[in-house]
Amino acid sequence: MPNPARPPDRRTFLRYVGGAATVLPLAALTSCGTSAVDDPDVIRIAFQQFGSGTLMEQWINRTAASYTKTYPERTIDLLPIVASENDYFTKNELLMSSPRTSPDCVYEDTFILLSDVGAGYIRPIDELVAGWADWEQIAEASREAVTGEDGKVYAVPTHTDTRALWFDKDVLTAAGLPEDWQPTDWNGILDAARTIKQATPDVTPFFLFSGKAQGEKASMQGFEMLLYGTPSRLYDEDTRRWVIGSQGFLDALTFLRTVFEEELTLPVSRHLDPNIGETIYTQLMPEGKIGILLDGSWISQNWTEGAPNPWPEWEATMGLARMPTQDGGGDGFVTLAGGWCWTLPQYVTDPEIAFSFIEALCTRDNLVQRAIEDNHITVRADVAEVEEYRTYSPTAEFFTGLLETAYYRPTLPAYPEVSSAIQEAMESVMTMSRTPEQAAAAYDTAVTGIVGAENVEKEGS
Structure with missing residues (x-):
């Protein structure tokens, strides 16, 4: 039988039956005739495996082990998709596009959720969350983030995150910068990077994710952390139009050009590597080769005792600074928040059975453990009250704040x-193929083509 979608990179799925794990070949789950796809008691779970990390798999494994003891007639099949961010979204959508390959539960970044809803991949779950006592524990803003324009709920948020400047105290000290460094504007970041470059030429002064290979990390951790530090925005909530002709957009690109022109970051070739994040976390930062990194609240998960390459010295070595606005105006500092969620695809075999496993994944105790393992910021009021959560990391209070x-x-x-x-x-x-002005103009043209001329407005008009 031809396979209607590219399979995940891994060729086997981990199956839990009655609390015991066995490994099955991919063909066993997608063969013709009776298969796991057709069986309502087989719950197929699709998720992204980030590089060599296994924390997602651990979360699902321990839930599956207890769940299948409660429901011995049910089986949990894990579908770990080892792929870069953009490839993960594509492979997920290919799987969800057919009833012959669709998982029953899918782990999604909230940024892609409503696009997948619009494409018909995701089903609403209003009736299911209405009967779940823990739904009201989720922060209102997080519930709104998984609510479509039609007012229907499409996912269960699991956590959120924030972003800031991580810096190596030893590198900054060697460059004559204070250990409690806190820039007050963009020039403060650039000046620090220039100082590091001059004092320690073997260290990359500054890194922010940039370019197509980095996917949403580039947009959110990189560009939008700059844009939202200006008076400009991507979208006008009042007029419900996308903004073009934005001065802040141009200023953010100009900042980026300065970083690359002055060689204050890794070479362009390294930025074009979709796996550069893992290299930074597991090699360059522990080796003291990165001065300042603009990144998220979760990255210290790479250095904990259970990580593939533990770095116990990180707590003493790494410092944190808030990301300043362009000129110190507004609130003075800026962060973007996001998060991931569990969804039910349109072709889920049995919504109630699949949702029961999401409920098991999202118990309070499970989410406390998940937050501690993966350096998450909770969206749940009951989790936030747990002392173990409040004190699990030296960075938890900073990023939650x-x-x-x-x-x-x-x-x-x-x-x-x-x-x-x-x-x-x-x-x-x-890559210097366009000036910031040319790139901003091309973006305006692209956005107008995406949403239609009637749904854009020129800034200030």
Whole structure:
């Protein structure tokens, strides 16, 4: 039988039956005739495996082991998709596009959710969450992030995150910068990077994710952390139009051009590597080869005792600074918040059975453990009350404190395409194929084509 979708990179699925794990070949789950896809008691779970990390798999494994003891007639099949961010979204959508390959539960970034809803991949779950006592424990803003324009709920949020500047105290000290470094504007970041370059030429002064290979990391951790530090925005909530002709957009690209022109970051070739993040976390940062990194609240998961390459010295070595606005105006600092969620595909075999496993994944105790393992910021009031959560990491209080003034990406079906246009603009600037002005103009044209001329407005008009 021809396979209607590219399979995940791994060729086997981990199956839990009655609390015991066995490994089955991919063909056993997608063969013709009676298969796991047709059986309502087989719950197929699709998720992204980030590089060599196994924390997602551990979370699902321990839940599956206890769940199948309660429901011995049910089986949990794990579908770990080892892929870069953009490839993961594509492979997930290919799997969800056919009833012959569709998983029953899918782990999604909230930024892609409404696009997948618009494409018909995801089903609403209003009736299911209405009967789940823990739904009201989720913060209202997080519930809104998984609610479509039709007012229906499409997912269960699991956690959120914030972003800031990580820096190596030893590197900054060697460059004559303070150990409690805190820039007050963009020039403060650039000046620190220049100082590091001059004092320690074997260290990369500054890194932010940029370009198409980095996917949403480039848009959110990189570009939007700059843009939202200006008066400009991607989308006008009042007029419900996408903004073009944005001065802040141009200024963010100009900052990016400066970073690459002055060689304050890794070479362009390294930025074009979709796996550069793992190299930074597991090699360059532990080796003291990165001065400043603009990144998320979760990255210290790479250095904990259970990680593939533990780095116990990170707590003493790494410092944190809030990301400043362009000129110190506004609130003075900026962060973007996001998060992931569990969804039910349109072709889920049995929604109630599949949702029961999401409930098991999202018990309070399970989410406390998950937050501690993966350095998450909870969206749940009951989890936030647990002392173990509040004290699990030396960075937890810092990153949780950023949420109060966090910005969120436009939760609209067009956003993923807009995000791709942002990545294209970044890449054309960092490779010097376009000036910031040319890249901004190309972005305006792309966005107008994506959403239609009637759904854009020129900034200030």
